[in-house]
Amino acid sequence: MKAEADKSVKSDKSVTGVRGFTRVRAAGASLLAMGLAAGLAGCAPSTSSGGGGQDDKSGTVRVWLFREVGNEPKEKVVDKVADRFEEQHDGVEVDVQYIPIDSRAEKIKGAFNDPASAPDVIEYGNTDTAGYVADGGLADISDEFGSWGAARALDPTAKKSVTVEGKQYGLPLFVGVRALYYRTDVFEELGLEPPRTLDELAATAKRIRAAHEDMYGIAVGGAYTYGAMPFIWAHGGELAREKGGSFTSALDAAPAKKGIRAYTSLFGDDNCPAGKCAKMGGNETVEVFAGGKAGMAIGGDFNRQAMENGKVEGEYGVVPLPGVEKGDIAPAFAGGNNIGVLKSTEHRTLAVRLAEQLAGKRTQEQLFEAMGFLPTFSDTRRQVAEREPFVKPFVRTLDAGTEFVPASPAWGTIDSSLILPEMFQRIVSGKDDVAGAAAAAAEKMDEAFAE
């Protein structure tokens, strides 16, 4: 039973000036048939539809960026870009606001809901791309993306992270990637070499644990999805397969299950006891390593400060996470943030141009200097790696090819309903075997994809 949607356009000048809101009214008849109160139709839940479509060439361009801990260096870089932009464009002002990362979901939804409060340009986490596109919040900027000179130097996964069904909805700003941290002192003491395959990794981990019973060989976490994914990808598995725009889970396929088995076999008294490790997420494994309780951990380039503050300061090294065969690098998850333009913007041209400058090579290079954010351009990245040896293993990981989460709005649901952590935790706590847990997780993923 579907109610006819009767759109009545009502212009609300006091709030939005020229924009109009569409109020969707459900036809009363079918509702009344369900025995609901009369007058319901008059109070249909509010909606707001985009606005936008305008393209003012002057005025204020509003930008939202994430507020990092220790945000000043970022502000300085951004201020320079904004000043330059204002110089280049007469009568244009750039207004930048910084929002806490933890409040981004509510703020950005709020911006979608109330175009009057919305900015023109936003920074957003790249795993949110498909969700925001489905919400109808991000503008399709495929044309501008195609003619953007810098786009050619972007690495393929970065492009993938702004792409939904072949269209681009943003520009990659920086990339975050994980590699293998290890304790140089412990390795030296036990005469170990950084592992070259995942099997060696497991064996090395057990040797460390055997020698130091108060240490985990490699700290792994049952809730550390992004640390576990490389194991699946390294064994040739996938999270999901796309066919004609629709996704199906591939977790219960044989290669993925091999990867899941490899990862979950690291939980146990001979490496990382399930009692303590089943619950851990990415940050906890990093904390355990930084606190000197682990021989190895999978950590990101963004975790460097935690290591420097921790007990392991000066006693750790980083290598790419190895793959199945010698010389292979396990494909890592390419996290990071993008810059997007809101559908509701009234300054489309200006907004896209500003986004291009914010995500441009020069800004990315400066952001690396200021904040340590890895550039999304392969060439820029190689240049900065020359100057800063710490990032080399991460750049090698990126160059070896990275993977991304399924570009489906369902990913948000899959992520927030913790389908993957639940699968890993069921296995490591002995509640289920790999086949059973993978099948159950695949079923839940498919349910989410179907919606």
Place this chain on the structure above:
Amino acid sequence: MSAPASPPTSADAHAPVPGHRFRRRIRKPWRLAAECAAVLIALLVAFPLYWMVLSAFKPAGEIRSDRPVPWTLTPTLDSFRRVFAQQEFGRYFLNSLLVAGAVVLASALIAFLAATAVTRFRFRLRTTLLVLFLAAQMVPVEALTIPLFFLMRDVGALNSLLSLILPHLAFSLPFAIWMLRGFVKAVPEALEEQAFIDGASRTRFLWQILFPLVFPGLVATSVFSFISTWNDFLFAKSFIISATENSTLPMALLVFFDTETPDWGGVMAASTVMTLPVLVFFVCVHRRLVSGLGGAVK
């Protein structure tokens, strides 16, 4: 059980605290045991707080370390610096104070009137109303933010402090009304009769007699509305969208929560800074709570 026969040696016997007559009758060893228990429990309850403050002063690497000692040899103000270095921190603080203050005052007044109405008068729908008041709290707040969002937008309150004051007022009121009902009820009705016989008007009775009598209840409910408003994250991040200058303190705390790289020192320092004003507020009002009625109903 009777009053100690010997002249009281404890200072308490002379203390002009209302209700001392009640306490004097308790045998002293018992009181001592009770006081030891109270102090012990206080320490136990305060320990997590101590840990929070301690973590705020510890250097970053010590907060999660395998030597979890309840002290630090190298206290540092770095975490607090990161908290205060946030742009417009003072502004956030003031906004929080304004919102919480407005909610406390408004809810105390409105709830007092409403509580008097439902206690002192009998009318149709009285109990239904009371239960209805609670209904909105039975729903997950996230479910109400969307309707509230559009309501705020339509009345033009979005992005202003009013969009925080109004919902919080609405969420504090039911509890405050229910709570004050109990206190209003405890005031004997004979007192009211007496007041009317003495020729007091209803308004005069309400404000000059009843109001002071239910003050301890007002204090308790005010502490409640203050804390729940002060600590709110959800409305603060949902309704203050573009006007960051109208953000409140929890937003300054949220900055430090980042799933991949949380800054625990910053979290603890910001939380310490947030908790302090509540304690100050309480110390300011607690006299009213303690001295309360005691022997006032005489």
Place this chain on the structure above:
Amino acid sequence: MSVATGGAKSRPRRTPGPADAGGPPRARPARPGRPTGGARRGGWTPWLYLAPALVVLAGLLVYPVYQLGLISVLDYTQAQVSGGEPTSFQGLGNYAELLGDPQFWNVLLATVVFAAACVLGTMTVGCALAVLLTRVRALPRLLLMLAALGAWATPAITGSTVWVFLFDPDFGPVNRVLGLGDFAWTYGRLSAFALVFFEVVWCSFPLVMVTTYAGIRAVPTEVVEAATLDGASVWRTWRSVLAPLLRPILIVVTIQSVIWDFKVFTQIYVMTGGGGIAKQNLVLNVYAYQKAFASSQYSLGSAIGVVMLLILLSVTLLYLKLLRRNGEEI
């Protein structure tokens, strides 16, 4: 005017009347301005007093709750809210989806048991400490009050984090002090619930303690004195004197605790990492968040909201009915 002295055992003087809201109010020839005592009909006066509250609550609570019911029968996600997609009528589809989910029933059961334990724990600790407060001198009283207030005032998200830190098997001091070695509290279902239970009681007993204490202060001293003179023990004084007098306050606090503990979110979410190992510690509100709100499925979320509303409403009504059967005036 020593009013309630005689009321130590019996309830304070008050005309016992049917409090049934549905029934006709007791007729009583009321002389305006000169009531003869007892609850009365006040004509327009009660409505005048109620007006501000009604305006605020109707606008900000009743309307949104009404919208909640409406949204729960529609197909309403972020795409409808802001993306310009048409809203369509879903009937009871969202409810069917929810009630047909076996996980929902498991979670509901866990929530009910956990909330009941929390309410019981909170009320017991809160009331016991309130009585304790009346028996100690000013300094210990202030200490305990400040500690409790601190626990109450700490943002839930921070409080939960600190508790997890304290009980951390690798980095926490508690296991060392208790000699528990590297016992992982969050691994077992029961121990994880127990840990959260302690935190919930820690942060919610202060409300009970402070309000109950305020209530005791409002009880005329003579009443308590009379009981103490009779030689009643602390427990008996509480049972037969204080508790009946404080019942209106205790009722409120109990109902509120039920509501809050049934809706517990932050503690479970932070302390068990979003619902525990393999979701063993899920409670209804976290379930709702993961199932609906995090991914902007407002219709399903609203349906869960409506179901929670109905459950809590019936619990509240049942509780009030029980009280009334025992002769308590609501």
